[in-house]
Amino acid sequence: MRMSDSPTGRADVGDLFQLLRDGVPRTRAELAKSTGLARSTVAARVDELMRMGLITAVADAVSTGGRPPSQFALNPSAKVVLAADLGASHANVAITDLTGAILAEASERVEIAQGPEAVLTWLVESAQRLLDETERSSADVAAIGIGLPGPVEHSTGQPVNPPIMPGWDRFDVPAWVQRHFPVAVLVDNDVNISALGERAVAWPGVDHFLFVKVATGIGAGIVSDGRLQRGAQGIAGDIGHVRVARGVDVPCHCGNHGCLEALASGPAIARTLRDQGVEAHTGDDVVALVKHGSLEAIQAVRQAGRDIGEVLTASVSLLNPSVISIGGSMARVSEHLIAGVREIVYTRSTPLATEHLTIVQSTAASKAAVIGASILAVEHALSPAGLSTAFAPA
Amino acid sequence: MRMSDSPTGRADVGDLFQLLRDGVPRTRAELAKSTGLARSTVAARVDELMRMGLITAVADAVSTGGRPPSQFALNPSAKVVLAADLGASHANVAITDLTGAILAEASERVEIAQGPEAVLTWLVESAQRLLDETERSSADVAAIGIGLPGPVEHSTGQPVNPPIMPGWDRFDVPAWVQRHFPVAVLVDNDVNISALGERAVAWPGVDHFLFVKVATGIGAGIVSDGRLQRGAQGIAGDIGHVRVARGVDVPCHCGNHGCLEALASGPAIARTLRDQGVEAHTGDDVVALVKHGSLEAIQAVRQAGRDIGEVLTASVSLLNPSVISIGGSMARVSEHLIAGVREIVYTRSTPLATEHLTIVQSTAASKAAVIGASILAVEHALSPAGLSTAFAPA
Structure with a gap:
């Protein structure tokens, strides 16, 4: 109708x-x-x-x-929404009410590289268990929000050339999920939903907000004028492959040289440390070394912060945000990372752009993404367009 | 009411x-x-x-x-709007109907450095003449749009620390103009209004659009998701002071080193040429040299294009636009400028970001700004909020 x-x-x-x-x-x-x-x-x-x-x-x-x-x-419990954050090797799923409050949740180690059928089967089965647990039925689900660790064409919900997601390229995620839950399925990349979630939890009134994830990869989620910005192909915020001056000889897995991700991601910092004879293979190793007071690790993280700061300086000039929130697994050693970021951003930017700029560690941490996925689903379900389908009379 | x-x-x-x-x-x-x-x-x-x-x-x-x-x-002629583009040393003013069609216009060499009273007096007097010419009265004016060559706090219409506008800092432009025309006065910086105008004329359906002005200064106007993005302090798009790798020793008038504007603006290219023994002082000199086939000038403009391309690569990653339009006085030699921009952007960006990216010369040229100022005024006058005042019964 x-x-x-x-x-x-x-x-x-x-x-x-x-x-x-x-x-x-x-x-x-x-x-x-x-x-x-x-x-x-x-x-x-x-x-x-x-x-x-x-x-x-x-x-x-x-x-x-x-x-x-x-x-x-x-009525916050008129319906529920399903929210999922599917990472490279972890998955979180939650049921929330229409205010985004989490009613039940589940987490598991799930490899995204298992492909869409395996991962989405886990998602659907977990969701069904959570519905049972909260005594809601699948007819109570108003919409579903899903975050994926790669570029997503938001209008179709399809991953596009995702580098770490074999089998997912152009997979029709909404159509597959709708075979089990016939409702609107909103798909976005994990950094975008984290930006939505972090903003809702920590910076609800801030209209110009940048969330930066520093982990195995590096990416940004942009909120301008109060709205999430996805760009023409849904890949806005892809700052991991912007070139950093000092890295001109460092090869990146994308085929170029000197990308931010090749210099300042968790694995990149570990590689820098190995070159100095320090045993480190992953971002987790780097975090552990910093927490044990390794001077080399602290210096390497601070330098990574400076590299990120170089790219964020351009972002500050371009977008003029009032808050930059740094999250992702490397933000666990954020005092050194953010010190490096601030050093460069406050040195290099114009006074007007930094006068009211706050650069902080993310607070919602691992919850940010799933909260953001819930926001995506609720916003759709309660919008004029979503209302007509999500709340159609049974 | x-x-x-x-x-x-x-x-x-x-x-x-x-x-x-x-x-x-x-x-x-x-x-x-x-x-x-x-x-x-x-x-x-x-x-x-x-x-x-x-x-x-x-x-x-x-x-x-x-x-x-x-x-x-x-009814396009229910009312008219007043649109003005005030540059560093020129001023354009026009009367348009409610579709943005220009009914009458005037241009003059006006130095912005004369200060707000002198420049705005010229604006008000010119506007009155144009109204007489088109046989409309000041009661027919629904709203006024004004572009200024510096940072503007859009919410108050006040210039903020504008570097080339002595006497204008925090001047209440709307209040002053309203003493003569008691209607809504929308003020924005000239690159933002040019972005609005260029998009309306040449790329009306494009929702992710970047306009770059290369003249005495360098700046960008950003349209994301169909909306002009101004940022938290209204200075989004201020790319002139992003650092370019090769320019680390070049001082900029902002107090930093290696800013894009210090390397690739009209005066900066002229300085490069002088260092090579070529007589050039302004951007206009550079344009003349290129048009006379000077190899040094062509090479210098192409290198400026590469420098601009370096900053635009970061912008492409961050914003994922589908069209970048290059305007401003240096775009008169755009074949060389844009060749340099394309060379770097297409080399350095991810394939997904450039697959559907168009980089072109601006077509609306000097008209873009005044058309954009008209759009700003019309959009406000016909909005639900503007309607109640712009069309209040007499």
Whole structure:
């Protein structure tokens, strides 16, 4: 059914609901005033939204004498969403309510290189277990949000040339998942959903926000003007392959030389340390060495921070963010990493760009991605377009 | 009056008008179908919009027997807007209709360094002359858009620490202009308005667009997801002070070394040529030399293109645009400039980022900025917020 075809359809209740999405309770009179609709129209639409289960009557407003007027607000448990963060070698899945609060979650070591069928089967089975656990059914799922560790064409939900995801190139993730859950499936890369999640948890009012993940790879998630920016092919924020001046001779797995990722990722720092005779193979080894006070490791992490700072200086000039949040596994030694970043960004940027710039460690850590995936799903489900399918009468 | 207070106010007609803004003629029946409003409500709102002069009845729809239904569309000459592009040493001002079509314009050599009172007095007097010329009155002006050659805090319309604009720092441009024209005054920097104008003229459907101005300075205007991006302090796109690897010893007027502007702007190329014994002082000199076939000048412009390409490679990774348009006075020798840009961007970027990337010379040239200023003003005047003041009954 087209939204505009029916006088009692979702198009009519949609405007009222978009007001009520923020969770603030309002009376019918307040709704009439805000929308300019007649009282009788408001009353009918409130009834329809109640019938759909999207809103509930909440604690009565302060009485001004006589019967106190009822207030209405979003019903956070009208439906649930499914949120998944699929990494290179880990997977997190959660059920959240419509405010993004986690109701149940599961984590497991899952290799993304097993291919889409194996990984998504794990996802679907885990989701079903979590639904059972929370006593919800698959009919309660309003939408699904999934993060993947590679470039994703957001409009189709398909990974595009993902370097560490054999078998996933152009795989139709939404279609596969919809065979089990026939709802909207939103797919994005893991750094983008982490940016959404980190911002929601730690910087909710910040409209110009950059999240930088430093782990096996390096990438950024960009929020400009309050909206996640994906670019024309969905690969905005791919800063791992920007060239850094000092690395002109260092080969990168992408085929170029001097990429940021070839100099400042966890494995790259480990390689630098091996060249100095220090035993280190992974980013985890580097983190362990720093925590044991290895001077070489501390110096190498600080230099990686400077390299990242060089690229972030260009990002600061281009995007003029007010907060840069650094996450990913290497952020566990963030005091040295961020010191290097700050050293370069504050030296190289214009005063106006850094006057109100904050550079900090991410706080939501491993939860950021799954919270971001939930936001992606909830935003869609409660949007005017999503509403018509996610809350269609059974 | 608050928009929601009155049942016959602009809030009610606004939804219908937002549909009709695109200029496509629609019948009352089509409007009822698109909005889900009752026919009688649509009829009343159409009458109100006609009364306000915002829409007009246009050529009748194809008859299906009986009296043909009337169609309605935006009335482009309901009001006019005032658009100005104030550069370092030139000024353009125009009157446009509500589709951005220029009705009258004026250009003059005006030094921005004369300060805000002198420059804005010229602006107001020129605007009054153009209004007389087009037989419109100041009451017909719906809004004003102004571009300035420096950083502007868009929310207040105030220049902030503009390097080449003595006397303008924190000057309240809207308040001053409103003493003569009591309407909304939107102020932005000249590269941002050029990006809006160039996109509207040459790339209307492109949602991820980068405009780069190469002249006395170097800056970029960013359109992401169809929206102009200004950043937290309104200085997004300030790429002139990003460091370029080869320029580590070249001092910049900003106090740092190796800035793109110190290497690849018009005056910087002229300096490179002087160091080689070639007589050149300004960007115009460089352009003249290139047009006369000077090999040194051609090589210097191509190298400037490579330097710009180095910074744009980072921009391509970060923003993933589909079109980069190069304008400004140095783009008059764009074949050499753009060859250098392409050489580096296509060598250094990831295949996915450049697969569908177009890098071209700007086509709107000097008109881009004033068209962009008009768009800024029209967008505001016809927005739900702008409507209530720009079209308030006299």
